[in-house]
Amino acid sequence: MRRLGSFIQFFRILKYKLLSTNKHIEGKAIVHQPAQVNGEGVIRFRESVHIGVTNSPQFYNTYAYIEARKKGSEIVFGENVAINNNFCAIANESSITIGDHTTIGYNVSIYNCNFHSLDPEKRREETGSSKPVYIGKNVFIGNNVSIWKGVTIGDNAIIPAGSIVKVDGLEGSTFS
Numbered sequence: 023m024r025r026l027g028s029f030i031q032f033f034r035i036l037k038y039k040l041l042s043t044n045k046h047i048e049g050k051a052i053v054h055q056p057a058q059v060n061g062e063g064v065i066r067f068r069e070s071v072h073i074g075v076t077n078s079p080q081f082y083n084t085y086a087y088i089e090a091r092k093k094g095s096e097i098v099f100g101e102n103v104a105i106n107n108n109f110c111a112i113a114n115e116s117s118i119t120i121g122d123h124t125t126i127g128y129n130v131s132i133y134n135c136n137f138h139s140l141d142p143e144k145r146r147e148e149t150g151s152s153k154p155v156y157i158g159k160n161v162f163i164g165n166n167v168s169i170w171k172g173v174t175i176g177d178n179a180i181i182p183a184g185s186i187v188k189v190d191g192l193e194g195s196t197f198s
Contacts, residue, residue, distance in 0.1 A: 031055075034055075034056045034085070035053055035055070035056045035057075037056065038056035038057055038058045038085050039056075039057075039058075041058050042057075042058050042059040042060060043059075043060045043061070044059045044060050044061050044062075044063075044065055044088075044089075044090065046062070046063065046064045046065065046090070047059060047064075047065050047066075047067070048064065048065070048066040048067065049066055049067035049068060049069070049071070050067055051067045051071040051072070051073050051099070052070065052071065052072045052073070053073050053074060054072065054073065054074030054075060055073060055074025055075070055084065055085060055086060055107050056074075056085035056086070057073045057074075057085060057086040057087075057088065058085060058086070058087050058088070059088045059089070060087075060088070060089040060091075061089040061090040061091045061092070061095065061113075062090070062091065062092055062093045062095075063090025063091060063092060063093060063094060063095030063096050063097070063113060064090055064095075064096045064097075065088060065090050065096070065097045065098075066096070066097070066098045066099065067099050068098075068099060068100050068101040068103075068122070069101045069102070070101055070102045070103075071099045071100075071101075071102075071103045071105070072103070072104050072105060073086045073105045073109065074086065074105070074106070074107055075106055075107055084107045084108035084129075085108070086105065086107075086108070086109040086110070087109070087110045087111075087112075088109075088110075088111050088112075089111070089112045089113070090113045091112060091113060091114045091115075092114060092115050094115060094116075095113040095114060095115050095116060095117065095134075095152075096113060096116075096117040096118075097111055097113050097117070097118045097119075097120075098117065098118070098119045098120065099120050100119075100120055100121045100122035100123070100124065100159065101122045101123070102122055102123050103120055103122070103123070103124050103125075103126070104124075104125045104126065105126045105130075106126060106127050106128040106129075106130070106165070107128055107129075108128055108129045108130075109126060109129075109130055109131075110130070110131045110132070111131075111132040111133075112132075112133050112134070112135070112137075113134050113135075113152075113155075114133075114134060114135035114137065114149060114152045115134075115135065115152035116134055116152045116153060116154045117134065117154045117155070117156075118132055118134055118154070118155045118157075119154070119155070119156045119157065120132075120157045121156075121157055121158045121159035121160070121161060121177065122159045122160070123159055123160045124157060124158075124159065124160065124161045124162075124163070125161075125162050125163065126163045127163055127164045127165035127166070127167065127183065128165040128166070129165055129166045129167075130163055130165070130166070130167045130168075130169070131167075131168045131169070132155055132157075132168075132169040133155075133168075133169070133170060133171060134152050134153060134154060134155045134171045134172075135149060135150055135151070135152040135153075135171055136149070136150030136151070136171065137149055137150060138150055151171070152171060153171040153172035154171075154172070155169060155170075155171060155172070155173050155174075156173075156174045156175070157169070157175045158174075158175055158176045158177035158178070158179065159177045159178070160177055160178050161175055161177070161178065161179050161180075161181070162179075162180045162181065163181045164180075164181055164182050164183035164184070164185065165183040165184070166183055166184050167181050167182075167183065167184070167185045167186075167187065168185075168186045168187070169181075169187045170186070170187065170188040172190075173187050173188065173189065173190055174190045175187065175190075
């Protein structure tokens, strides 16, 4: 049964790799779960970036979605970053930077744009403003966290499960 599970996971990973459209990828992630990488911007994987959890290889209902949407946008993963299942990061125009030795929990979303204007008259016409997201080194991000545009999270911070981070924090802080 274990061999069958590994076989299925291999084809899931291959499927999402084939569905990926981004041609501007530097480095390579170690993929334990499927990951789709799209967009016209640059995505940089430093050394030893893990996507998905190795101790749940038969977890078949999620994948990672990473998109540097427009030219000039960028997503940078530092060294030794561990990302749990069901991760999403989308940089619309500016950047998302994830520092070295950061651990990211299950079902985490990081966005640097609203993707729609907040003005009701322009909501379907404009994408809204984009601001960089910076996550420092050695940060622990719990499960079910959303990190919004313009946020800087300092080194060694802990973001508890279920948090919505929409304001900057200090180094070593615990958000709630």
